[in-house]
Amino acid sequence: MAAGGSKRFWQALDAERPLQIAGTINAYAALLAERAGFKAIYLSGAGVANHSFGLPDLAMTTLNDVCEDIRRITYASELPLLVDADTGWGSAFMIGRTVREMARAGAAACHLEDQVAVKRCGHRPGKALVDSREMCDRIKAAVDGRDDQQFGIMARTDAHAVEGQQAAIDRAAAYVEAGADMIFAEALTTLDEYREFTTTIKVPVLSNLTEFGQTPLFTLDELKSVGVRMALYPLSASRAMAAAAQNVYETLRRDGTQKAVIEQMQTRADLYEVLGYHEYEQKLDQLFSEQGIK
Ligand code: PYR
Structure with a gap:
Protein backbone atom coordinates (compact mmCIF):
# COMPACT_ATOMS: atom_id res chain seq x y z
CA MET A 1 0.00 0.00 0.00
CA ALA A 2 2.92 2.28 0.73
CA ALA A 3 4.37 2.57 -2.77
CA GLY A 4 4.06 6.03 -4.23
CA GLY A 5 3.17 7.67 -0.92
CA SER A 6 5.78 10.39 -1.33
CA LYS A 7 4.54 11.24 -4.83
CA ARG A 8 0.97 11.41 -3.54
CA PHE A 9 2.10 13.72 -0.76
CA TRP A 10 3.53 16.26 -3.24
CA GLN A 11 0.43 15.94 -5.43
CA ALA A 12 -1.80 16.65 -2.42
CA LEU A 13 0.31 19.64 -1.41
CA ASP A 14 -0.03 21.02 -4.90
CA ALA A 15 -3.76 20.36 -5.15
CA GLU A 16 -4.98 21.68 -1.80
CA ARG A 17 -3.88 25.07 -0.46
CA PRO A 18 -3.39 24.98 2.45
CA LEU A 19 -3.22 21.19 2.64
CA GLN A 20 -5.15 20.01 5.68
CA ILE A 21 -3.24 17.20 7.39
CA ALA A 22 -5.18 15.11 9.91
CA GLY A 23 -3.49 13.36 12.79
CA THR A 24 -4.39 9.67 12.80
CA ILE A 25 -3.13 7.78 15.83
CA ASN A 26 -3.87 4.38 14.35
CA ALA A 27 -5.03 2.57 11.22
CA TYR A 28 -8.73 2.90 11.97
CA ALA A 29 -8.41 6.66 12.53
CA ALA A 30 -6.72 6.83 9.11
CA LEU A 31 -9.76 5.14 7.53
CA LEU A 32 -12.05 7.67 9.20
CA ALA A 33 -9.94 10.63 8.03
CA GLU A 34 -9.97 9.20 4.50
CA ARG A 35 -13.77 8.97 4.56
CA ALA A 36 -13.95 12.59 5.76
CA GLY A 37 -12.06 13.62 2.62
CA PHE A 38 -8.56 14.37 3.89
CA LYS A 39 -5.82 14.11 1.28
CA ALA A 40 -2.95 13.62 3.74
CA ILE A 41 -2.54 12.25 7.26
CA TYR A 42 -0.05 12.53 10.09
CA LEU A 43 1.49 10.32 12.75
CA SER A 44 2.28 12.43 15.80
CA GLY A 45 5.20 11.59 18.08
CA ALA A 46 3.05 12.59 21.02
CA GLY A 47 0.31 10.38 19.60
CA VAL A 48 2.60 7.33 19.51
CA ALA A 49 3.90 8.04 23.02
CA ASN A 50 0.50 8.85 24.57
CA HIS A 51 -1.79 6.42 22.79
CA SER A 52 0.39 3.46 21.78
CA PHE A 53 2.45 3.46 24.99
CA GLY A 54 0.60 5.53 27.64
CA LEU A 55 3.70 7.73 27.99
CA PRO A 56 4.35 11.48 27.82
CA ASP A 57 5.96 12.99 24.71
CA LEU A 58 9.43 13.18 26.27
CA ALA A 59 11.70 11.12 23.99
CA MET A 60 10.66 7.74 25.39
CA THR A 61 9.74 6.03 22.12
CA THR A 62 12.09 4.61 19.49
CA LEU A 63 12.36 4.54 15.71
CA ASN A 64 11.04 0.97 15.70
CA ASP A 65 8.05 1.95 17.85
CA VAL A 66 7.11 4.64 15.34
CA CYS A 67 7.75 2.41 12.31
CA GLU A 68 5.36 -0.21 13.70
CA ASP A 69 2.59 2.39 13.79
CA ILE A 70 3.55 3.65 10.31
CA ARG A 71 3.24 0.12 8.91
CA ARG A 72 -0.18 -0.41 10.43
CA ILE A 73 -1.52 2.91 9.18
CA THR A 74 -0.13 2.65 5.66
CA TYR A 75 -1.35 -0.94 5.33
CA ALA A 76 -4.88 0.32 5.92
CA SER A 77 -4.83 3.63 4.05
CA GLU A 78 -3.39 4.89 0.79
CA LEU A 79 -3.28 8.47 2.04
CA PRO A 80 0.22 9.92 2.14
CA LEU A 81 1.52 9.92 5.72
CA LEU A 82 3.70 12.65 7.23
CA VAL A 83 5.54 11.34 10.30
CA ASP A 84 7.08 12.99 13.35
CA ALA A 85 10.73 11.87 13.48
CA ASP A 86 11.47 13.92 16.61
CA THR A 87 15.24 14.65 16.70
CA GLY A 88 16.02 11.71 14.39
CA TRP A 89 17.13 9.23 17.07
CA GLY A 90 20.85 9.87 16.63
CA SER A 91 23.13 11.76 14.33
CA ALA A 92 24.80 11.45 10.93
CA PHE A 93 24.28 7.95 9.53
CA MET A 94 21.59 7.10 12.07
CA ILE A 95 19.42 9.95 10.80
CA GLY A 96 19.86 8.62 7.26
CA ARG A 97 18.71 5.26 8.51
CA THR A 98 15.72 6.83 10.25
CA VAL A 99 14.59 8.33 6.96
CA ARG A 100 15.04 5.07 5.02
CA GLU A 101 13.29 2.97 7.66
CA MET A 102 10.35 5.35 7.74
CA ALA A 103 10.08 5.34 3.95
CA ARG A 104 10.23 1.54 3.87
CA ALA A 105 7.54 1.36 6.54
CA GLY A 106 5.33 3.41 4.21
CA ALA A 107 5.75 7.06 5.26
CA ALA A 108 5.68 9.75 2.57
CA ALA A 109 7.56 12.45 4.48
CA CYS A 110 8.92 13.15 7.94
CA HIS A 111 9.88 16.10 10.10
CA LEU A 112 13.02 16.48 12.16
CA GLU A 113 13.34 19.14 14.82
CA ASP A 114 16.11 21.31 16.24
CA GLN A 115 15.56 20.46 19.90
CA VAL A 116 18.19 18.63 21.93
CA ALA A 117 17.76 14.86 22.16
CA VAL A 118 15.96 15.21 25.52
CA LYS A 119 13.12 16.84 23.66
CA ARG A 120 9.86 18.27 24.95
CA CYS A 121 6.44 18.94 23.52
CA GLY A 122 6.77 21.97 21.22
CA HIS A 123 4.08 23.89 23.10
CA ARG A 124 5.53 23.40 26.59
CA PRO A 125 8.14 25.49 28.42
CA GLY A 126 11.70 24.32 29.04
CA LYS A 127 12.69 23.53 25.44
CA ALA A 128 16.41 23.63 24.57
CA LEU A 129 17.86 23.65 21.05
CA VAL A 130 20.96 22.36 19.34
CA ASP A 131 22.81 25.10 17.46
CA SER A 132 21.81 25.86 13.91
CA ARG A 133 24.89 24.14 12.46
CA GLU A 134 24.11 20.87 14.22
CA MET A 135 20.52 20.99 12.96
CA CYS A 136 21.81 21.65 9.42
CA ASP A 137 23.90 18.50 9.80
CA ARG A 138 20.74 16.59 10.76
CA ILE A 139 19.03 17.85 7.61
CA LYS A 140 22.00 17.04 5.39
CA ALA A 141 22.12 13.52 6.84
CA ALA A 142 18.38 13.08 6.23
CA VAL A 143 18.56 14.34 2.64
CA ASP A 144 21.61 12.22 1.89
CA GLY A 145 20.04 9.19 3.56
CA ARG A 146 16.82 8.95 1.54
CA ASP A 147 16.80 6.50 -1.33
CA ASP A 148 13.48 7.80 -2.63
CA GLN A 149 14.33 11.35 -3.71
CA GLN A 150 10.64 12.28 -3.43
CA PHE A 151 10.48 11.36 0.25
CA GLY A 152 9.76 14.71 1.91
CA ILE A 153 12.18 16.13 4.48
CA MET A 154 10.62 18.79 6.67
CA ALA A 155 12.72 20.80 9.12
CA ARG A 156 10.92 21.85 12.26
CA THR A 157 12.23 24.78 14.22
CA ASP A 158 11.25 25.21 17.84
CA ALA A 159 13.27 28.44 18.03
CA HIS A 160 10.39 30.92 18.13
CA ALA A 161 9.62 30.18 21.80
CA VAL A 162 13.28 29.89 22.81
CA GLU A 163 15.25 32.45 20.77
CA GLY A 164 12.54 34.64 19.23
CA GLN A 165 11.02 35.19 15.81
CA GLN A 166 14.05 36.47 13.90
CA ALA A 167 16.27 33.65 15.11
CA ALA A 168 13.54 31.17 14.11
CA ILE A 169 13.39 32.63 10.58
CA ASP A 170 17.20 32.64 10.30
CA ARG A 171 17.34 29.04 11.38
CA ALA A 172 14.60 28.03 8.92
CA ALA A 173 16.48 29.74 6.08
CA ALA A 174 19.66 27.85 7.02
CA TYR A 175 17.72 24.55 7.13
CA VAL A 176 16.36 25.16 3.64
CA GLU A 177 19.92 25.92 2.49
CA ALA A 178 20.94 22.56 4.01
CA GLY A 179 18.30 20.80 1.87
CA ALA A 180 14.98 20.85 3.76
CA ASP A 181 11.98 20.58 1.40
CA MET A 182 9.54 22.13 3.87
CA ILE A 183 9.53 24.10 7.12
CA PHE A 184 7.50 23.40 10.26
CA ALA A 185 7.30 26.70 12.14
CA GLU A 186 6.48 25.51 15.65
CA ALA A 187 4.46 27.48 18.21
CA LEU A 188 4.09 30.81 16.41
CA THR A 189 1.45 33.00 18.01
CA THR A 190 0.23 35.47 15.35
CA LEU A 191 -0.68 35.50 11.66
CA ASP A 192 1.91 38.25 11.09
CA GLU A 193 4.61 35.92 12.33
CA TYR A 194 3.50 33.31 9.79
CA ARG A 195 3.53 35.98 7.07
CA GLU A 196 7.12 36.88 7.99
CA PHE A 197 8.06 33.22 7.62
CA THR A 198 6.33 32.66 4.30
CA THR A 199 7.69 35.82 2.70
CA THR A 200 11.27 34.88 3.65
CA ILE A 201 11.21 31.10 3.33
CA LYS A 202 10.75 29.87 -0.22
CA VAL A 203 9.58 26.33 0.57
CA PRO A 204 6.14 25.31 1.91
CA VAL A 205 5.55 26.29 5.55
CA LEU A 206 3.41 24.28 7.99
CA SER A 207 1.31 25.58 10.89
CA ASN A 208 0.70 23.23 13.80
CA LEU A 209 -2.83 23.88 15.10
CA THR A 210 -2.55 21.69 18.15
CA GLU A 211 -5.27 22.46 20.68
CA PHE A 212 -4.52 23.92 24.12
CA GLY A 213 -1.09 25.08 22.86
CA GLN A 214 0.61 28.37 21.98
CA THR A 215 -0.81 28.81 18.47
CA PRO A 216 -4.37 30.19 18.19
CA LEU A 217 -6.77 27.96 16.25
CA PHE A 218 -6.45 29.92 12.99
CA THR A 219 -8.89 29.07 10.22
CA LEU A 220 -7.81 27.78 6.83
CA ASP A 221 -8.73 31.13 5.24
CA GLU A 222 -6.58 32.99 7.76
CA LEU A 223 -3.62 30.69 7.16
CA LYS A 224 -4.09 30.95 3.40
CA SER A 225 -4.07 34.75 3.62
CA VAL A 226 -0.54 34.67 5.10
CA GLY A 227 0.85 32.06 2.70
CA VAL A 228 0.84 28.99 4.96
CA ARG A 229 0.78 25.84 2.79
CA MET A 230 0.00 23.13 5.38
CA ALA A 231 -2.43 23.11 8.32
CA LEU A 232 -1.71 20.32 10.79
CA TYR A 233 -4.23 18.95 13.33
CA PRO A 234 -2.00 16.40 15.05
CA LEU A 235 -4.21 15.20 17.89
CA SER A 236 -7.66 16.75 17.37
CA ALA A 237 -9.49 13.47 16.79
CA SER A 238 -7.53 11.57 19.43
CA ARG A 239 -8.33 14.20 22.07
CA ALA A 240 -12.02 13.80 21.21
CA MET A 241 -11.72 10.00 21.26
C1 PYR B 1 3.34 16.00 17.81
O1 PYR B 1 2.11 15.96 17.69
O2 PYR B 1 3.95 15.14 18.46
C2 PYR B 1 4.08 17.07 17.20
O3 PYR B 1 5.26 17.14 17.36
C3 PYR B 1 3.37 18.03 16.39
Missing part, protein backbone atom coordinates in the same frame (compact mmCIF):
# COMPACT_ATOMS: atom_id res chain seq x y z
CA ALA A 242 -10.03 10.11 24.66
CA ALA A 243 -12.71 12.37 26.15
CA ALA A 244 -15.45 10.13 24.73
CA ALA A 245 -13.79 6.98 26.08
CA GLN A 246 -13.34 8.52 29.53
CA ASN A 247 -17.02 9.43 29.58
CA VAL A 248 -18.09 5.90 28.58
CA TYR A 249 -15.88 4.25 31.20
CA GLU A 250 -17.16 6.58 33.92
CA THR A 251 -20.76 6.05 32.84
CA LEU A 252 -20.41 2.27 32.94
CA ARG A 253 -18.94 2.39 36.43
CA ARG A 254 -21.53 4.87 37.66
CA ASP A 255 -24.69 3.50 36.02
CA GLY A 256 -23.85 -0.16 35.63
CA THR A 257 -25.13 0.11 32.04
CA GLN A 258 -24.11 1.85 28.84
CA LYS A 259 -27.65 3.03 28.01
CA ALA A 260 -26.90 6.70 28.72
CA VAL A 261 -24.04 6.81 26.20
CA ILE A 262 -25.26 4.46 23.48
CA GLU A 263 -26.27 7.39 21.24
CA GLN A 264 -22.65 8.60 21.24
CA MET A 265 -21.29 5.30 19.96
CA GLN A 266 -20.43 4.33 16.44
CA THR A 267 -22.83 1.52 15.52
CA ARG A 268 -21.74 -1.94 14.46
CA ALA A 269 -23.19 -1.19 11.00
CA ASP A 270 -21.08 1.97 10.67
CA LEU A 271 -17.96 0.14 11.83
CA TYR A 272 -18.52 -2.57 9.24
CA GLU A 273 -19.09 0.05 6.56
CA VAL A 274 -15.73 1.71 7.33
CA LEU A 275 -13.91 -1.63 7.38
CA GLY A 276 -15.60 -3.10 4.29
CA TYR A 277 -16.52 -5.98 6.59
CA HIS A 278 -19.24 -7.43 4.37
CA GLU A 279 -16.97 -7.56 1.34
CA TYR A 280 -14.42 -9.52 3.38
CA GLU A 281 -17.16 -11.84 4.61
CA GLN A 282 -18.51 -12.43 1.08
CA LYS A 283 -14.98 -13.24 -0.06
CA LEU A 284 -14.64 -15.73 2.75
CA ASP A 285 -17.90 -17.41 1.78
CA GLN A 286 -16.86 -17.50 -1.86
CA LEU A 287 -13.41 -18.91 -1.10
CA PHE A 288 -14.44 -21.64 1.25
CA SER A 289 -18.09 -22.53 0.72
CA GLU A 290 -17.26 -23.56 -2.88
CA GLN A 291 -15.04 -26.24 -1.39
CA GLY A 292 -17.85 -27.34 0.84
CA ILE A 293 -16.27 -25.87 3.94
CA LYS A 294 -18.72 -23.90 6.01
Whole structure:
Protein backbone atom coordinates (compact mmCIF):
# COMPACT_ATOMS: atom_id res chain seq x y z
CA MET A 1 0.00 0.00 0.00
CA ALA A 2 2.92 2.28 0.73
CA ALA A 3 4.37 2.57 -2.77
CA GLY A 4 4.06 6.03 -4.23
CA GLY A 5 3.17 7.67 -0.92
CA SER A 6 5.78 10.39 -1.33
CA LYS A 7 4.54 11.24 -4.83
CA ARG A 8 0.97 11.41 -3.54
CA PHE A 9 2.10 13.72 -0.76
CA TRP A 10 3.53 16.26 -3.24
CA GLN A 11 0.43 15.94 -5.43
CA ALA A 12 -1.80 16.65 -2.42
CA LEU A 13 0.31 19.64 -1.41
CA ASP A 14 -0.03 21.02 -4.90
CA ALA A 15 -3.76 20.36 -5.15
CA GLU A 16 -4.98 21.68 -1.80
CA ARG A 17 -3.88 25.07 -0.46
CA PRO A 18 -3.39 24.98 2.45
CA LEU A 19 -3.22 21.19 2.64
CA GLN A 20 -5.15 20.01 5.68
CA ILE A 21 -3.24 17.20 7.39
CA ALA A 22 -5.18 15.11 9.91
CA GLY A 23 -3.49 13.36 12.79
CA THR A 24 -4.39 9.67 12.80
CA ILE A 25 -3.13 7.78 15.83
CA ASN A 26 -3.87 4.38 14.35
CA ALA A 27 -5.03 2.57 11.22
CA TYR A 28 -8.73 2.90 11.97
CA ALA A 29 -8.41 6.66 12.53
CA ALA A 30 -6.72 6.83 9.11
CA LEU A 31 -9.76 5.14 7.53
CA LEU A 32 -12.05 7.67 9.20
CA ALA A 33 -9.94 10.63 8.03
CA GLU A 34 -9.97 9.20 4.50
CA ARG A 35 -13.77 8.97 4.56
CA ALA A 36 -13.95 12.59 5.76
CA GLY A 37 -12.06 13.62 2.62
CA PHE A 38 -8.56 14.37 3.89
CA LYS A 39 -5.82 14.11 1.28
CA ALA A 40 -2.95 13.62 3.74
CA ILE A 41 -2.54 12.25 7.26
CA TYR A 42 -0.05 12.53 10.09
CA LEU A 43 1.49 10.32 12.75
CA SER A 44 2.28 12.43 15.80
CA GLY A 45 5.20 11.59 18.08
CA ALA A 46 3.05 12.59 21.02
CA GLY A 47 0.31 10.38 19.60
CA VAL A 48 2.60 7.33 19.51
CA ALA A 49 3.90 8.04 23.02
CA ASN A 50 0.50 8.85 24.57
CA HIS A 51 -1.79 6.42 22.79
CA SER A 52 0.39 3.46 21.78
CA PHE A 53 2.45 3.46 24.99
CA GLY A 54 0.60 5.53 27.64
CA LEU A 55 3.70 7.73 27.99
CA PRO A 56 4.35 11.48 27.82
CA ASP A 57 5.96 12.99 24.71
CA LEU A 58 9.43 13.18 26.27
CA ALA A 59 11.70 11.12 23.99
CA MET A 60 10.66 7.74 25.39
CA THR A 61 9.74 6.03 22.12
CA THR A 62 12.09 4.61 19.49
CA LEU A 63 12.36 4.54 15.71
CA ASN A 64 11.04 0.97 15.70
CA ASP A 65 8.05 1.95 17.85
CA VAL A 66 7.11 4.64 15.34
CA CYS A 67 7.75 2.41 12.31
CA GLU A 68 5.36 -0.21 13.70
CA ASP A 69 2.59 2.39 13.79
CA ILE A 70 3.55 3.65 10.31
CA ARG A 71 3.24 0.12 8.91
CA ARG A 72 -0.18 -0.41 10.43
CA ILE A 73 -1.52 2.91 9.18
CA THR A 74 -0.13 2.65 5.66
CA TYR A 75 -1.35 -0.94 5.33
CA ALA A 76 -4.88 0.32 5.92
CA SER A 77 -4.83 3.63 4.05
CA GLU A 78 -3.39 4.89 0.79
CA LEU A 79 -3.28 8.47 2.04
CA PRO A 80 0.22 9.92 2.14
CA LEU A 81 1.52 9.92 5.72
CA LEU A 82 3.70 12.65 7.23
CA VAL A 83 5.54 11.34 10.30
CA ASP A 84 7.08 12.99 13.35
CA ALA A 85 10.73 11.87 13.48
CA ASP A 86 11.47 13.92 16.61
CA THR A 87 15.24 14.65 16.70
CA GLY A 88 16.02 11.71 14.39
CA TRP A 89 17.13 9.23 17.07
CA GLY A 90 20.85 9.87 16.63
CA SER A 91 23.13 11.76 14.33
CA ALA A 92 24.80 11.45 10.93
CA PHE A 93 24.28 7.95 9.53
CA MET A 94 21.59 7.10 12.07
CA ILE A 95 19.42 9.95 10.80
CA GLY A 96 19.86 8.62 7.26
CA ARG A 97 18.71 5.26 8.51
CA THR A 98 15.72 6.83 10.25
CA VAL A 99 14.59 8.33 6.96
CA ARG A 100 15.04 5.07 5.02
CA GLU A 101 13.29 2.97 7.66
CA MET A 102 10.35 5.35 7.74
CA ALA A 103 10.08 5.34 3.95
CA ARG A 104 10.23 1.54 3.87
CA ALA A 105 7.54 1.36 6.54
CA GLY A 106 5.33 3.41 4.21
CA ALA A 107 5.75 7.06 5.26
CA ALA A 108 5.68 9.75 2.57
CA ALA A 109 7.56 12.45 4.48
CA CYS A 110 8.92 13.15 7.94
CA HIS A 111 9.88 16.10 10.10
CA LEU A 112 13.02 16.48 12.16
CA GLU A 113 13.34 19.14 14.82
CA ASP A 114 16.11 21.31 16.24
CA GLN A 115 15.56 20.46 19.90
CA VAL A 116 18.19 18.63 21.93
CA ALA A 117 17.76 14.86 22.16
CA VAL A 118 15.96 15.21 25.52
CA LYS A 119 13.12 16.84 23.66
CA ARG A 120 9.86 18.27 24.95
CA CYS A 121 6.44 18.94 23.52
CA GLY A 122 6.77 21.97 21.22
CA HIS A 123 4.08 23.89 23.10
CA ARG A 124 5.53 23.40 26.59
CA PRO A 125 8.14 25.49 28.42
CA GLY A 126 11.70 24.32 29.04
CA LYS A 127 12.69 23.53 25.44
CA ALA A 128 16.41 23.63 24.57
CA LEU A 129 17.86 23.65 21.05
CA VAL A 130 20.96 22.36 19.34
CA ASP A 131 22.81 25.10 17.46
CA SER A 132 21.81 25.86 13.91
CA ARG A 133 24.89 24.14 12.46
CA GLU A 134 24.11 20.87 14.22
CA MET A 135 20.52 20.99 12.96
CA CYS A 136 21.81 21.65 9.42
CA ASP A 137 23.90 18.50 9.80
CA ARG A 138 20.74 16.59 10.76
CA ILE A 139 19.03 17.85 7.61
CA LYS A 140 22.00 17.04 5.39
CA ALA A 141 22.12 13.52 6.84
CA ALA A 142 18.38 13.08 6.23
CA VAL A 143 18.56 14.34 2.64
CA ASP A 144 21.61 12.22 1.89
CA GLY A 145 20.04 9.19 3.56
CA ARG A 146 16.82 8.95 1.54
CA ASP A 147 16.80 6.50 -1.33
CA ASP A 148 13.48 7.80 -2.63
CA GLN A 149 14.33 11.35 -3.71
CA GLN A 150 10.64 12.28 -3.43
CA PHE A 151 10.48 11.36 0.25
CA GLY A 152 9.76 14.71 1.91
CA ILE A 153 12.18 16.13 4.48
CA MET A 154 10.62 18.79 6.67
CA ALA A 155 12.72 20.80 9.12
CA ARG A 156 10.92 21.85 12.26
CA THR A 157 12.23 24.78 14.22
CA ASP A 158 11.25 25.21 17.84
CA ALA A 159 13.27 28.44 18.03
CA HIS A 160 10.39 30.92 18.13
CA ALA A 161 9.62 30.18 21.80
CA VAL A 162 13.28 29.89 22.81
CA GLU A 163 15.25 32.45 20.77
CA GLY A 164 12.54 34.64 19.23
CA GLN A 165 11.02 35.19 15.81
CA GLN A 166 14.05 36.47 13.90
CA ALA A 167 16.27 33.65 15.11
CA ALA A 168 13.54 31.17 14.11
CA ILE A 169 13.39 32.63 10.58
CA ASP A 170 17.20 32.64 10.30
CA ARG A 171 17.34 29.04 11.38
CA ALA A 172 14.60 28.03 8.92
CA ALA A 173 16.48 29.74 6.08
CA ALA A 174 19.66 27.85 7.02
CA TYR A 175 17.72 24.55 7.13
CA VAL A 176 16.36 25.16 3.64
CA GLU A 177 19.92 25.92 2.49
CA ALA A 178 20.94 22.56 4.01
CA GLY A 179 18.30 20.80 1.87
CA ALA A 180 14.98 20.85 3.76
CA ASP A 181 11.98 20.58 1.40
CA MET A 182 9.54 22.13 3.87
CA ILE A 183 9.53 24.10 7.12
CA PHE A 184 7.50 23.40 10.26
CA ALA A 185 7.30 26.70 12.14
CA GLU A 186 6.48 25.51 15.65
CA ALA A 187 4.46 27.48 18.21
CA LEU A 188 4.09 30.81 16.41
CA THR A 189 1.45 33.00 18.01
CA THR A 190 0.23 35.47 15.35
CA LEU A 191 -0.68 35.50 11.66
CA ASP A 192 1.91 38.25 11.09
CA GLU A 193 4.61 35.92 12.33
CA TYR A 194 3.50 33.31 9.79
CA ARG A 195 3.53 35.98 7.07
CA GLU A 196 7.12 36.88 7.99
CA PHE A 197 8.06 33.22 7.62
CA THR A 198 6.33 32.66 4.30
CA THR A 199 7.69 35.82 2.70
CA THR A 200 11.27 34.88 3.65
CA ILE A 201 11.21 31.10 3.33
CA LYS A 202 10.75 29.87 -0.22
CA VAL A 203 9.58 26.33 0.57
CA PRO A 204 6.14 25.31 1.91
CA VAL A 205 5.55 26.29 5.55
CA LEU A 206 3.41 24.28 7.99
CA SER A 207 1.31 25.58 10.89
CA ASN A 208 0.70 23.23 13.80
CA LEU A 209 -2.83 23.88 15.10
CA THR A 210 -2.55 21.69 18.15
CA GLU A 211 -5.27 22.46 20.68
CA PHE A 212 -4.52 23.92 24.12
CA GLY A 213 -1.09 25.08 22.86
CA GLN A 214 0.61 28.37 21.98
CA THR A 215 -0.81 28.81 18.47
CA PRO A 216 -4.37 30.19 18.19
CA LEU A 217 -6.77 27.96 16.25
CA PHE A 218 -6.45 29.92 12.99
CA THR A 219 -8.89 29.07 10.22
CA LEU A 220 -7.81 27.78 6.83
CA ASP A 221 -8.73 31.13 5.24
CA GLU A 222 -6.58 32.99 7.76
CA LEU A 223 -3.62 30.69 7.16
CA LYS A 224 -4.09 30.95 3.40
CA SER A 225 -4.07 34.75 3.62
CA VAL A 226 -0.54 34.67 5.10
CA GLY A 227 0.85 32.06 2.70
CA VAL A 228 0.84 28.99 4.96
CA ARG A 229 0.78 25.84 2.79
CA MET A 230 0.00 23.13 5.38
CA ALA A 231 -2.43 23.11 8.32
CA LEU A 232 -1.71 20.32 10.79
CA TYR A 233 -4.23 18.95 13.33
CA PRO A 234 -2.00 16.40 15.05
CA LEU A 235 -4.21 15.20 17.89
CA SER A 236 -7.66 16.75 17.37
CA ALA A 237 -9.49 13.47 16.79
CA SER A 238 -7.53 11.57 19.43
CA ARG A 239 -8.33 14.20 22.07
CA ALA A 240 -12.02 13.80 21.21
CA MET A 241 -11.72 10.00 21.26
CA ALA A 242 -10.03 10.11 24.66
CA ALA A 243 -12.71 12.37 26.15
CA ALA A 244 -15.45 10.13 24.73
CA ALA A 245 -13.79 6.98 26.08
CA GLN A 246 -13.34 8.52 29.53
CA ASN A 247 -17.02 9.43 29.58
CA VAL A 248 -18.09 5.90 28.58
CA TYR A 249 -15.88 4.25 31.20
CA GLU A 250 -17.16 6.58 33.92
CA THR A 251 -20.76 6.05 32.84
CA LEU A 252 -20.41 2.27 32.94
CA ARG A 253 -18.94 2.39 36.43
CA ARG A 254 -21.53 4.87 37.66
CA ASP A 255 -24.69 3.50 36.02
CA GLY A 256 -23.85 -0.16 35.63
CA THR A 257 -25.13 0.11 32.04
CA GLN A 258 -24.11 1.85 28.84
CA LYS A 259 -27.65 3.03 28.01
CA ALA A 260 -26.90 6.70 28.72
CA VAL A 261 -24.04 6.81 26.20
CA ILE A 262 -25.26 4.46 23.48
CA GLU A 263 -26.27 7.39 21.24
CA GLN A 264 -22.65 8.60 21.24
CA MET A 265 -21.29 5.30 19.96
CA GLN A 266 -20.43 4.33 16.44
CA THR A 267 -22.83 1.52 15.52
CA ARG A 268 -21.74 -1.94 14.46
CA ALA A 269 -23.19 -1.19 11.00
CA ASP A 270 -21.08 1.97 10.67
CA LEU A 271 -17.96 0.14 11.83
CA TYR A 272 -18.52 -2.57 9.24
CA GLU A 273 -19.09 0.05 6.56
CA VAL A 274 -15.73 1.71 7.33
CA LEU A 275 -13.91 -1.63 7.38
CA GLY A 276 -15.60 -3.10 4.29
CA TYR A 277 -16.52 -5.98 6.59
CA HIS A 278 -19.24 -7.43 4.37
CA GLU A 279 -16.97 -7.56 1.34
CA TYR A 280 -14.42 -9.52 3.38
CA GLU A 281 -17.16 -11.84 4.61
CA GLN A 282 -18.51 -12.43 1.08
CA LYS A 283 -14.98 -13.24 -0.06
CA LEU A 284 -14.64 -15.73 2.75
CA ASP A 285 -17.90 -17.41 1.78
CA GLN A 286 -16.86 -17.50 -1.86
CA LEU A 287 -13.41 -18.91 -1.10
CA PHE A 288 -14.44 -21.64 1.25
CA SER A 289 -18.09 -22.53 0.72
CA GLU A 290 -17.26 -23.56 -2.88
CA GLN A 291 -15.04 -26.24 -1.39
CA GLY A 292 -17.85 -27.34 0.84
CA ILE A 293 -16.27 -25.87 3.94
CA LYS A 294 -18.72 -23.90 6.01
C1 PYR B 1 3.34 16.00 17.81
O1 PYR B 1 2.11 15.96 17.69
O2 PYR B 1 3.95 15.14 18.46
C2 PYR B 1 4.08 17.07 17.20
O3 PYR B 1 5.26 17.14 17.36
C3 PYR B 1 3.37 18.03 16.39
